[in-house]
Amino acid sequence: MNISEYLRRNITPPVFSLMTVGVAINLGMGQVVALLKIPLYLDSLGTVIVAAMCGIIPAMITGIISNLLASAVFSPAMMFFIPTMLVIALLAGILTRKGFFLRWWKAVLGGMIVGVCAAIVSAPISAYLFGGITLAGTDFLVLYFRATGQELLQAVLYQGLASDPIDKGITFLLAFLILSKMPRNLLMRFPGYHYLRQRDA
Amino acid sequence: MIRYLPHPVPVFLFLVLIIISGFTLSIEVRFIVSVMLLLLFTFHIHGNKILRTIVRIVIPLCIAIGLFMTFIYPETEQWLTIAGIRLSRDGLTAAGEMTSRILLLFTGIIAFFNLITIQRLGSYLYQNNLPVWLVFILINGLKFVDRFKYKLSEIHFYQRLRGMPLENIWQRWKATVKILIPLLYFMIEESSNRAIALEMRGFTATTRRTTLKPDRQSTIDKIITILISGIIIFILLRSILL
Amino acid sequence: MIKAVNLTLKDESEKPVVSNLSFEIYKNDRIAILGRKSELSTLLCHALAGILQRTHPSYSVSGSILYAGQPIEEIDSHERTNKIAYVPPFADLLISGVKDTVFGEVALSLELTGIERDLIHERVNRILQRFAIEKLSNRDPDELSGGERHKVALAAMIVRAPDVLILDNPSMFLDTTGVNNLLSILRAYNGTIIIADPNPYIWAAIAGRFITIEKSGIVPYDSPAALIHALEKDAVHIDVPSWQELLLMLRQPLIIDTEVTSFRSLGSLRTIIRAMQ
Numbered sequence: 001m002n003i004s005e006y007l008r009r010n011i012t013p014p015v016f017s018l019m020t021v022g023v024a025i026n027l028g029m030g031q032v033v034a035l036l037k038i039p040l041y042l043d044s045l046g047t048v049i050v051a052a053m054c055g056i057i058p059a060m061i062t063g064i065i066s067n068l069l070a071s072a073v074f075s076p077a078m079m080f081f082i083p084t085m086l087v088i089a090l091l092a093g094i095l096t097r098k099g100f101f102l103r104w105w106k107a108v109l110g111g112m113i114v115g116v117c118a119a120i121v122s123a124p125i126s127a128y129l130f131g132g133i134t135l136a137g138t139d140f141l142v143l144y145f146r147a148t149g150q151e152l153l154q155a156v157l158y159q160g161l162a163s164d165p166i167d168k169g170i171t172f173l174l175a176f177l178i179l180s181k182m183p184r185n186l187l188m189r190f191p192g193y194h195y196l197r198q199r200d201a
Numbered sequence: 202m203i204r205y206l207p208h209p210v211p212v213f214l215f216l217v218l219i220i221i222s223g224f225t226l227s228i229e230v231r232f233i234v235s236v237m238l239l240l241l242f243t244f245h246i247h248g249n250k251i252l253r254t255i256v257r258i259v260i261p262l263c264i265a266i267g268l269f270m271t272f273i274y275p276e277t278e279q280w281l282t283i284a285g286i287r288l289s290r291d292g293l294t295a296a297g298e299m300t301s302r303i304l305l306l307f308t309g310i311i312a313f314f315n316l317i318t319i320q321r322l323g324s325y326l327y328q329n330n331l332p333v334w335l336v337f338i339l340i341n342g343l344k345f346v347d348r349f350k351y352k353l354s355e356i357h358f359y360q361r362l363r364g365m366p367l368e369n370i371w372q373r374w375k376a377t378v379k380i381l382i383p384l385l386y387f388m389i390e391e392s393s394n395r396a397i398a399l400e401m402r403g404f405t406a407t408t409r410r411t412t413l414k415p416d417r418q419s420t421i422d423k424i425i426t427i428l429i430s431g432i433i434i435f436i437l438l439r440s441i442l443l
Numbered sequence: 444m445i446k447a448v449n450l451t452l453k454d455e456s457e458k459p460v461v462s463n464l465s466f467e468i469y470k471n472d473r474i475a476i477l478g479r480k481s482e483l484s485t486l487l488c489h490a491l492a493g494i495l496q497r498t499h500p501s502y503s504v505s506g507s508i509l510y511a512g513q514p515i516e517e518i519d520s521h522e523r524t525n526k527i528a529y530v531p532p533f534a535d536l537l538i539s540g541v542k543d544t545v546f547g548e549v550a551l552s553l554e555l556t557g558i559e560r561d562l563i564h565e566r567v568n569r570i571l572q573r574f575a576i577e578k579l580s581n582r583d584p585d586e587l588s589g590g591e592r593h594k595v596a597l598a599a600m601i602v603r604a605p606d607v608l609i610l611d612n613p614s615m616f617l618d619t620t621g622v623n624n625l626l627s628i629l630r631a632y633n634g635t636i637i638i639a640d641p642n643p644y645i646w647a648a649i650a651g652r653f654i655t656i657e658k659s660g661i662v663p664y665d666s667p668a669a670l671i672h673a674l675e676k677d678a679v680h681i682d683v684p685s686w687q688e689l690l691l692m693l694r695q696p697l698i699i700d701t702e703v704t705s706f707r708s709l710g711s712l713r714t715i716i717r718a719m720q
Contacts, residue, residue: 004332007332008332008407011332011334012396012405013334013396013397013399013400013404013405014392014393014396014497016334016337016338016396017392017393017395017396017399018389018392018393018396019334019338020337020338020341020342020345020392021345021388021389021391021392023338023342023345023346024342024345024346024348024349024388025349025385025388027342027343027346027349028346028349028350028353031349031350031353032353032377032380032381032384035353035357036367036373036376036377036380037367037373038370038373038374038377049385049389061335061338062338065338065339065342066342069319069339069342069343071310071314072314072319072343073343075258075262076258076306076307076310076311077262077307079310129299129302129303130262130266130299130303131266131269131270131295131296131299132269133262133265133266133269135261135262135265139265143269174377174378174381177378177382178381178382178385178386178389181382181386182386182389184455184501185455185499185500185501185502186389186390186393188500188501189393189396189497189498189500320543323541324542324543327541333541333555336541337539337540337541340540340541341539341540341541344540344585391536393498394531394533394536395536397494397497397498397529397531397536398531398533398536398537399539400494400520400524401524401528401529401530401531401537401600402537402539402551402552402555402599402600403521403524403525403551403552403553403555403556403603404539404555405520405521405524406521406555406556406557407521408521408555408556408557409557410554410555410556410557411553411554411557411558411559411560411563412554412560413546413547413550413554413560413563413564414560
């Protein structure tokens, strides 16, 4: 099956409509975080929700478009972190299929795994392009690790490993909460339904 | 004042050119090119917006990186002392490398998004028979963010009316859940209803689409397209051959 | 045209919501669905539009709905939406936002279905005129008022000239002027109309046949007279106006076999009531 045929079959109206909302959630979470003053990003929540409800490819497209639009409205730096978003989409999709959204602790665990991988992917980008500086609250961690004599790449990686698993763990927990609160009738409209509810009946 | 608003094709090529040159040119050339671009944009009709965004985003980032790299660079053994301040020589080079690249890349990207709007980009993709859902996501992504923010402030307002303490971290977490769950539920349910509406509008059509009017490049667009492609090929050839 | 054969719908807890419904909808019929609950009429609208299995996937369906002799859920989505248009209650959602002008937005469905450029211009212009929104044609749909957006959404649906138009609660966000506009558009519409709306002012002005969703089941009425007779006998247990009121609203000549073909005052109403007795 070629690509256009695959997309035509799988990107149905419910899926692309949800993808748009996924983009909006990714971009809008900055606002939520600022409003409630919580020290997290949560900017991949939309991607994770799409990955769980629709699958890997829709989540990847959601991630790419989110970061493109974010680089238009927030900071152009977002454009260079598309690979991180792709890894999150891929892993979130795989973990959903492995049943990681059936229990809350599994979701948190899955989020932490994704966080570690995201940190590993984004560290070289961040170190090479920006010297680890993103003008965010976590910069002081990079400074600290640098001051203790680590190499730049290592310092950035440690900073990522310190903050990303928590961020992604909470992202996954939030995604789990919203998915578990959703009525069956709504959830069944999306292709990922089978991985989100235990087949009891 | 330049009033020319280019076609998406030359702007896209411009972005490609900037990204390629950001990784190939030497530090000095990058600085010179960025300054030339900035000068060019001062005369453009959207120049104010472009320059303001650059001042707001790029300059603080460059300063932070510059300071960081020149003062804390532990691998180095060579230190320079200028006017009593100890600087790292390697750090200085790395700072120049990074700031010049960021200045050039960010100038290019900011200019890209100011020279063509998302709407224009979407309509170009639509004209060229890309899947209509892609255009839908691209154009509506930002519109839905506004909707998201509106709904967020609404729910936040009502939760505050009901008395929602925000002192310690546990209360904030509970507040986040109480606000986010209804918000996300609303957005997802609406998206599902919208899917029905879009199906009714013919978004599942498989026939080849017609367009209201053709999207053609003007002569200036064509000249600029050829010019930029020439430069891109030149830079690529140079970096391969040298 | 559309035919329901022994349609039974059961919800998640296996409770039958609709049981053993059979009826037929003919070409150019105007049918009103009058429900106890708006969810039920929405359900029936979705079933008739052939999208029930996707909007209510946890429901179990037996029996079938046929469009031109073919099970409606099996018709290709693109072909089906060309014939049957379902207008959801939130007409706002019908505006895709892909185009930045009203003209482009209305033309979008025609473009997507590959109709020729000249024909698109002609049809869109005609529909904009009929909705009296040709002045808006170069405006951005996002900048319009709610009523204007509703009109644009309806125009965008009708421009595809579907054979069947299913309106689910169209008056939800409409003011009096909006309702009057909607009525004049629907009266001039050339095709089958199925309307589910709690507002008697709307359905009484349009419909010639009725389907009532009652506790005991779904009852079809083939003419206004049949509905009025049932109301008179207190056989209808849903929230509809009394038969006298309804009679006033149904200003249609086909009500009963008297010489009186139209009436506007209480006096003429009395004449008709007397004639009916």
